Amino acid sequence: MSPVLLEPTPSAAGIERRLFLRQTLGLGALTLLTGCDISDHNSVQKVLKLMSQWNDRAQMFLFSDRRLAPTFAETDVVKDFRYNAFFPAEDAPRLTAADYRLELSGLIGDKRPWSVDQLYALPQESQITRHVCVEGWSMIGKWSGPRLGAFLQRVGADLTAKYVGFQCADGYYGSIDMPTALHPQTIMAVKFADEILPVKYGYPFKVRIPTKLGFKNPKWVTTIYVTNRYPGGFWADRGYNWFSGS
Numbered sequence: 001m002s003p004v005l006l007e008p009t010p011s012a013a014g015i016e017r018r019l020f021l022r023q024t025l026g027l028g029a030l031t032l033l034t035g036c037d038i039s040d041h042n043s044v045q046k047v048l049k050l051m052s053q054w055n056d057r058a059q060m061f062l063f064s065d066r067r068l069a070p071t072f073a074e075t076d077v078v079k080d081f082r083y084n085a086f087f088p089a090e091d092a093p094r095l096t097a098a099d100y101r102l103e104l105s106g107l108i109g110d111k112r113p114w115s116v117d118q119l120y121a122l123p124q125e126s127q128i129t130r131h132v133c134v135e136g137w138s139m140i141g142k143w144s145g146p147r148l149g150a151f152l153q154r155v156g157a158d159l160t161a162k163y164v165g166f167q168c169a170d171g172y173y174g175s176i177d178m179p180t181a182l183h184p185q186t187i188m189a190v191k192f193a194d195e196i197l198p199v200k201y202g203y204p205f206k207v208r209i210p211t212k213l214g215f216k217n218p219k220w221v222t223t224i225y226v227t228n229r230y231p232g233g234f235w236a237d238r239g240y241n242w243f244s245g246s
Ligand SMILES: Nc1nc2c(c(=O)[nH]1)N[C@H]1C(S)=C(S)[C@@H](COP(=O)(O)O)O[C@H]1N2
Pocket: 081, 082, 083, 084, 085, 086, 087, 131, 132, 133, 134, 168, 169, 170, 172, 173, 200, 201, 202, 214, 215, 216, 217, 218, 219, 220
């Protein structure tokens, strides 16, 4: 997948970034050519992993600014939105407001768990953005909910930490860099198309991150934690690029 999801506007800085990226990739390719015996599967895997981590670092350095994802009109919204997860929709976890509590851990001052109603009581943001899945489909949807950044600030998270991680009711897990967590378009989406988020789309909420690929948008989130130790993710640990966004 291309690391550059949203083409930067042509500018001296943009061209410089692209040149730097090309050098980055060139370096990786060089390592691959000179650093190991390609017939040795393990060392190839190691180099590819190193390259991918290097690309994560390069992408974090290059793209973790406050660039906004494109937004669309109400008329562009697809109501019958596509479902995706690593299992069929019938098997989606059925969390209930009565039992649900969002757990907080790691570098967070106030770790008291949150109920669904408490999340609904926070100031809500709406966005009409495009969800892009690596499997080769994309759809425009409308999501609403509190900003993750405002939430993290409110619970006294260490906003200078490197990562925000998520655990989900289906065993899925993921993590993002702090700048992405604090990005104004990163929200805890409790609604889809102005309705309470349906079960299959992640009830009670999905972390909606329009600057990232679909798999970086965890559904049925049960724990949010803040850490300086790289947490990986369900797909990142299976070889997909961790940063996967802009
Ligand atoms: N908990 C959890 N979150 C997940 C997934 C998953 O399998 N489990 N799949 C991801 C992928 S690959 C995509 S494309 C989107 C799909 O979200 P949607 O069903 O709302 O379209 O959810 C993401 N978040």
